Amino acid sequence: MLATLTLIRREFSAYFFSPIGYAVLFLFLIVMGCLFYLSVDELTAEDPYGISTSMEILVNNIAFWLIFAIIPPLLTMRLFAEERATGTIEMLLTAPLHDWQVVISKYLACYAFFLVMWLPTLLYLPVLLDWQVGTLKVGIDPGPVWTTYIGVALAGAMFLSIGMCVSSFVKSQMVAALISLVLGLVFLIFAFAEPLVASSGIGRQGVFFVSVPLHFARNFSRGLIDSRQLILYCSVTLFCIFLTIRSLESRRWR
Amino acid sequence: MIHVSHLTKYYGDYAAVRDVSFDVAAGQVVGFLGHNGAGKSTTMRILTGYLAPTSGSATIAGLDVFNDSVEVRRKVGYMPESCPLYTDMRVEEYLNFRAGIKGIHGGFRPMRVDFVLRRCWLTDVRRQIIGTLSKGYRQRVGLADSLLANPPVLILDEPTAGLDPTQIRSTRDLIRELGQEHTILLSTHILSEVEMTADSVIIIHQGQVALQSSIKDLQAQAGSQGKLLAVFDGHVDGQGVRDLETFGPTEAKAELDRTEIRIRTNDIAGATRKVLDEARTRGWTVREVRPERPTLEDLFVQITARA
Numbered sequence: 001m002l003a004t005l006t007l008i009r010r011e012f013s014a015y016f017f018s019p020i021g022y023a024v025l026f027l028f029l030i031v032m033g034c035l036f037y038l039s040v041d042e043l044t045a046e047d048p049y050g051i052s053t054s055m056e057i058l059v060n061n062i063a064f065w066l067i068f069a070i071i072p073p074l075l076t077m078r079l080f081a082e083e084r085a086t087g088t089i090e091m092l093l094t095a096p097l098h099d100w101q102v103v104i105s106k107y108l109a110c111y112a113f114f115l116v117m118w119l120p121t122l123l124y125l126p127v128l129l130d131w132q133v134g135t136l137k138v139g140i141d142p143g144p145v146w147t148t149y150i151g152v153a154l155a156g157a158m159f160l161s162i163g164m165c166v167s168s169f170v171k172s173q174m175v176a177a178l179i180s181l182v183l184g185l186v187f188l189i190f191a192f193a194e195p196l197v198a199s200s201g202i203g204r205q206g207v208f209f210v211s212v213p214l215h216f217a218r219n220f221s222r223g224l225i226d227s228r229q230l231i232l233y234c235s236v237t238l239f240c241i242f243l244t245i246r247s248l249e250s251r252r253w254r
Numbered sequence: 255m256i257h258v259s260h261l262t263k264y265y266g267d268y269a270a271v272r273d274v275s276f277d278v279a280a281g282q283v284v285g286f287l288g289h290n291g292a293g294k295s296t297t298m299r300i301l302t303g304y305l306a307p308t309s310g311s312a313t314i315a316g317l318d319v320f321n322d323s324v325e326v327r328r329k330v331g332y333m334p335e336s337c338p339l340y341t342d343m344r345v346e347e348y349l350n351f352r353a354g355i356k357g358i359h360g361g362f363r364p365m366r367v368d369f370v371l372r373r374c375w376l377t378d379v380r381r382q383i384i385g386t387l388s389k390g391y392r393q394r395v396g397l398a399d400s401l402l403a404n405p406p407v408l409i410l411d412e413p414t415a416g417l418d419p420t421q422i423r424s425t426r427d428l429i430r431e432l433g434q435e436h437t438i439l440l441s442t443h444i445l446s447e448v449e450m451t452a453d454s455v456i457i458i459h460q461g462q463v464a465l466q467s468s469i470k471d472l473q474a475q476a477g478s479q480g481k482l483l484a485v486f487d488g489h490v491d492g493q494g495v496r497d498l499e500t501f502g503p504t505e506a507k508a509e510l511d512r513t514e515i516r517i518r519t520n521d522i523a524g525a526t527r528k529v530l531d532e533a534r535t536r537g538w539t540v541r542e543v544r545p546e547r548p549t550l551e552d553l554f555v556q557i558t559a560r561a
Contacts, residue, residue, distance in 0.1 A: 006354025010340075017342040087338035091399075094302040094334070095355045096327040252306035 003097060004105050011109030015075070021113065024074050028117055031067045032058070036124045043128070043140075053223065054128040054140050055148040059216045062192065068212075069184050072156065075113060076163025077177040079106045080248075084171045099248045107164055107241060114156050118149075143223035151220030154233040155212050159184050161240035168247040187212045255280040255407060255437040256301065261310035263296050270296040272461040273310070280406075283433035285448030285469075286441040287554065288458040294441040295335050297458070298411050301439075302332040314407055328357070331400030331436075335411040337393050341385030345376055345395055348384060349402065356403045370398040374428070390421040397428070408432065410440040414447060426451050445551045449473075459558045472553060481546040482517045482525045487539040489513055494536050501525045512541060 015021035039057040058064060083089035092102060125131070130139030163180035170176045191211035208214050215229045256278040263271040271293040278284045288294045299305040301312055303323035312319045317326045340348055349367045358366055371377050374394040379387060384395060393413065400408055413429065414422045429451045432438060442448060448455050454468040467475075490513045495506045502519035519525045522545045533540050548556075 002359050003355045003357055006351060010343075010351045010354075014340075014342065086341075087334070087336065088340060090299075090304055090334045091338055091352075092355075094304050094327055094330075094332045095352070096324050096357060097355055098324060251304070 004101050007097070007102065007105035008109045008112070011079075011106050012112055014078075014109075015113050018078075020074060020078070024071055025117055028067060028071060029120060031063055032121055032124075035061055035064060036121075036128075039124075039128060053144040053221060055144050056221050059148055059152070059221050060213070065188055065191075065213050068155075068159070069181060069188050071117075072114075072159035072163045072184060073177040073180040075110050076160055076167050076180060077173040078167070079110060079164050080168040080244075081170050081173045081176040085173070093248070093251075100245050103164075103168075103241060103245045103248060107161065107244075110160055110164065111157060114160060115153065118152065141223065144221055147220045147223050147225050148216070150225065151216055151229070154230060154237075155215075158187070158212075158233045158236045158240075161237040161244075165240040165244045165247070168244045186210065191217075255282075256312070256314050256439060258297070258301070258312040259310060261297065261300060261312055262308050263293075263300060263305065264308045269461055271300075271307075274458065274461070274463050275310075276456050276463055276466050278437060278439055280437050281433075282454060283429070283438040283440070283452045285452035285455045286439055286458065287443065287445065287448060287455055288441070289443060289558065292458045293461040294458055295411055298332070298409050298439070298441060299334075301326075302330055302409055303327050328403065329405050329407055331403065331405040331408045333393075333396045333400045333408075333410045333413060336415070337396035339384050339392055339395055342383065344381055344383055345387070346371070346380040348395065349398060352399045353402050358403060366402055366404070370401045373401060374398040375424070390417050393417060393421075393425070397425070401432070406437060408436045408438045408440075410438065412441055412443075414442065414444065422447070445554055457554065457557055465557050475553065480518075480520060480522055480548075482519060482522055482529065483542070483544055483546045484515045484517075484529045484533075484540070485542040486513045486515070486533065487511065487541055490515075490538050491536065494532050494538070497532060498525075498528065501528055516546070 035058050038061070039054070042057055043054065080089065083092060093099070125145065128140070129142055129145065131137075132139065159180075162183050163176070166180040166183065167173075167176040170179070187210055190207045191213035208218075209228065209232065215226070218224075219226045219229065256276075258277070259275045261271055261274045262269065274293070274297060286294050286297070296305065300307050301314065301319055303319055303326055306320055314326050315329050317329070319326045340351075343351065346367065349370065350363065353363045353367055371380055374397050376391070376394055376398055379391055384392065387395070393416070397410070397413060400410065410429070414425050417425060426447060429438065429440065433451070433453075440452070449469060452469060454466070455472060456463060457465040488511065489508055490506070495504060495515060498504050498515065498517055501521070501524070502517050504515060504517045507514045507516075515529070517525050517529070526543055526545075529543055530540065532538070
């Protein structure tokens with residue numbers, strides 16, 4: 001257990017040893033800041049303009065999904081590919097650790113960084129929720145905010161697990177990032193091409209099942225949690241983690 | 255301590271290690287010798303649980319390396335070839351991290367880290383970032399790491415590769431010292447190193463064990479192939495050379511200004527006396543008389559050529 005904690009700590013701090021962690025934080029906060037500005041603008045607009053729920057602009061904007069597609073591959077590309085390229089994986093895998101411990105530690109460290117990245121956005125909440133300083137009451141329904149954060153946490157877990165899995169198969173960080181970007185796009189791109197690929201019936205259903213932006217637009221940002229999406233995110237995450245463990249073990253029988 | 259039996263490892267169709275069996279007794283320092291690509295690293299990787307054998311088995315301290323992999327790794331300090339490290343960490347930080355994942359916690363950890371830092375002469379660079387260290391220092395960090403958990407077995411893959419002569423000497427001394435407390439399997443392709451540090455040697459050639467013997471036996475074998483070299487000024491007469499032949503097969507080689515005579519014999523002292531007597535009676539001017547023993551290097555070449 002303590003060994004796992006040590007490994008998590010090392011992996012987490014590794015993000016701050018390289019510029020990549022800072023670059024990701026910078027990119028993320030710039031985009032979120034712009035979206036926050038837009039949100040405030042819309043929330044205070046006169047009828048019939050404006051939006052009805054506080055997080056809508058934040059997660060329903062194409063700029064948001066662009067960075068949501070790019071950031072997980074940037075965070076996960078180094079996890080195994082770098083160790084493979086520099087050979088340090090041999091040091092790691094000959095330490096008295098089980099393969100699953102290595103995988104879980106790396107995943108948790110990466111996920112922790114993802115959550116830390118979202119922390120500063122909590123500062124927007126008092127404004128977005130119209131928090132009254134005197135009475136500590138919120139002026140706008142907070143439900144959609146919590147569901148949006150839950151959605152982000154779970155969807156993020158899915159994209160990161162995909163990235164980690166890809167990283168465990170390749171040697172080059174660049175290749176890892178590109179492949180996980182492409183795989184991640186499978187869950188994003190159809191949302192923006194929905195009218196083109198499926199206009200009705202079963203096709204439209206299918207597109208809705210896998211399109212994360214649609215889940216946010218129709219459910220999370222409106223304060224709804226739909227079990228279908230939770231099952232999708234959790235099962236893909238678990239499957240990818242499982243695949244990563246297998247991929248590490250494969251060195252033994254290849 | 256280490257028991258390997260009929261180990262075979264295929265990479266695809268290529269057999270890197272074929273039917274390798276050997277034993278290393280506790281407390282021994284064993285040199286693992288072979289050309290590049292002979293299968294040394296593969297064998298070591300199997301022993302440390304990084305790779306699995308295609309067939310065969312190996313045990314360390316009675317534990318199967320495949321089934322009890324994690325337990326075996328607790329008993330082994332491994333330093334891989336070319337010693338990969340996290341170059342973005344500081345030396346002390348790295349060793350602390352390694353101690354952590356090896357299960358060394360609490361007050362014991364700083365003690366161990368301090369100990370290995372001193373043991374491997376790393377105290378001056380403890381705050382330095384590993385990426386800025388020279389190759390020699392990095393090797394030492396790798397060695398320090400392998401010592402952290404004070405494991406009974408050390409497996410060192412080419413610990414002196416790429417070091418400068420003084421570093422090689424100090425590393426060698428360190429290994430010899432460590433050999434008093436640990437069982438060590440070290441690979442190298444530098445023979446003199448094995449001769450100076452190890453108790454016995456395993457020569458591996460094309461994935462197979464070509465020879466396993468103690469250094470003493472090997473040196474005795476080398477001694478039995480001894481020759482006496484005598485060099486004289488100018489040219490010598492043939493009768494004298496024929497007289498020397500009573501001692502063993504003799505060959506004489508005439509150069510421009512000197513003659514070299516080589517006598518193959520087990521009795522080097524006797525042959526020397528005979529040569530000097532012969533020189534005195536015949537009035538040869540002796541330039542040099544010395545025994546010529548084949549080095550381990552010669553034996554190694556013989557063995558690998560035969561295999």
